[in-house]
Amino acid sequence: MDTMQIVNQLDGLHKKYRQAMYLFAAPVVLLVIAYIGAPGMGAMAGTVVAVLMFAVPVGTIYASGRMSKINKEYQMIYKNAFVVSILNKTFSDVQVNWECGFTRQNVEQMGLLKLGNRFDSEDLIHGAYEGVSFDQADVTIKNVTGSGKNRHTTTYFKGRVFVFDLQKSDIRSVGIRSKNFQYYGNLNGFHHENVKLESEAFNREFKVLATYPVDAFYVLTPQTMECVTDLYRRAGNVALRYLGSKLYVAVNTTGNAFDGDIKKPFVYVDEINKIKNDCAVIMDIIHRLRITDAQ
Known part of the structure; x- marks a missing residue:
């Protein structure tokens, strides 16, 4: 794999990581919106908030795990492709x-x-x-x-x-x-x-x-x-x-x-x-x- 292919691979992982960050934040944002809009939602407010209260920890745990996995893959490629090469040239x-x-x-x-x-x-x-x-x-x-x-x-x-x-x-x-x-x-x-x-x-x-x-x-x-x-x-x-x-x-x-x-x-x-x-x-x-x- 040449340098450009490795850079493209790292760029792809960077984009996946950002998507996972949005996934991490989305349930919290929705919960805040639900709380703010609850007075106008009538009888549905309690149900919506309850569902989001369950979704927030589940969603954040999933997104956090995915971010960690993507970052680990990123670091291994980065280190083995670039860091090792420079270390060998220097030491x-x-x-x-x-x-x-x-x-x-x-x-x-x-x-x-x-x-x-x-x-x-x-x-x-x-x-x-x-x-x-x-x-x-x-x-x-x-x-x-x-x-x-x-x-x-x-x-x-x-x-x-x-x-x-x-x-x-x-x-x-x-x-x-x-x-x-x-x-x-x-x-x-x-x-x-x-x-x-x-x-x-x-x-x-x-x-x-x-x-x-x-x-x-x-x-x-x-x-x-x-x-x-x-x-x-x-x-x-x-x-x-x-x-x-x-x-x-x-x-x-x-x-x-x-x-x-x-x-x-x-x-x-x-x-x-x-x-x-x-x-x-x-x-x-x-x-x-x-x-x-x-x-």
């Missing part, structure tokens, strides 16, 4: 698993994120760039309390989590986070000291913790601090941890990386640029955090 040793991501245990071991009672991760990507191996996935962590009308959901984290391999393994635990990172992990309970750097600007926006402060001064070069600050400016929240031969990074995002937007018509150039931008985040971290220098 080496690429392996993808769109259905799975990091496990809860994986993220817990990183020590970066507070874990709630709802955990989801998908779009696991492995690759290498300039000799540095990495894994990345989308992660969503929520905490749900109460039930029924008293049910409350707090989103602890929604974004991208990265793991970069370092050959240098004598860096003990160093954690860096933006101070507005509310649901930060406990760095696996290791003892850490607060570290103040020479940069007052960095100290105002970030908290630095290290098992041995000398490690923090080693990894937080001016270039590294600039990169961390840029990530923070772009995402609004960022957390990192150097631990032995690993660098863990968690960055908030407004949407899932490498996902297409089924709600919009497919524009080839825009989508290719979006995928390249998602790749560029990985490349930028490797370059600017001097991961290659630490090999």
Whole structure:
């Protein structure tokens, strides 16, 4: 199947999705109209409203399920046709698993994120760039309390989590986070000291913790601090941890990386640029955090 056929297929799924959205909204709209017009409908008003009261949940459940199914098909075509191609052109040793991501245990071991009672991760990507191996996935962590009308959901984290391999393994635990990172992990309970750097600007926006402060001064070069600050400016929240031969990074995002937007018509150039931008985040971290220098 050539590119134009794939684009046409995605455009067809986009149109089906929009139709399902209208189907989702239609019963609610009809119910509102029935309520407004009930006084003029006489004896039929009760029957019409009762029928619509039954139709609304049935119709919305059906439409919601159909939208989810169409979107899943859209994402699989989009990722396998376009994302994989660009990943292979950008990185080496690429392996993808769109259905799975990091496990809860994986993220817990990183020590970066507070874990709630709802955990989801998908779009696991492995690759290498300039000799540095990495894994990345989308992660969503929520905490749900109460039930029924008293049910409350707090989103602890929604974004991208990265793991970069370092050959240098004598860096003990160093954690860096933006101070507005509310649901930060406990760095696996290791003892850490607060570290103040020479940069007052960095100290105002970030908290630095290290098992041995000398490690923090080693990894937080001016270039590294600039990169961390840029990530923070772009995402609004960022957390990192150097631990032995690993660098863990968690960055908030407004949407899932490498996902297409089924709600919009497919524009080839825009989508290719979006995928390249998602790749560029990985490349930028490797370059600017001097991961290659630490090999």
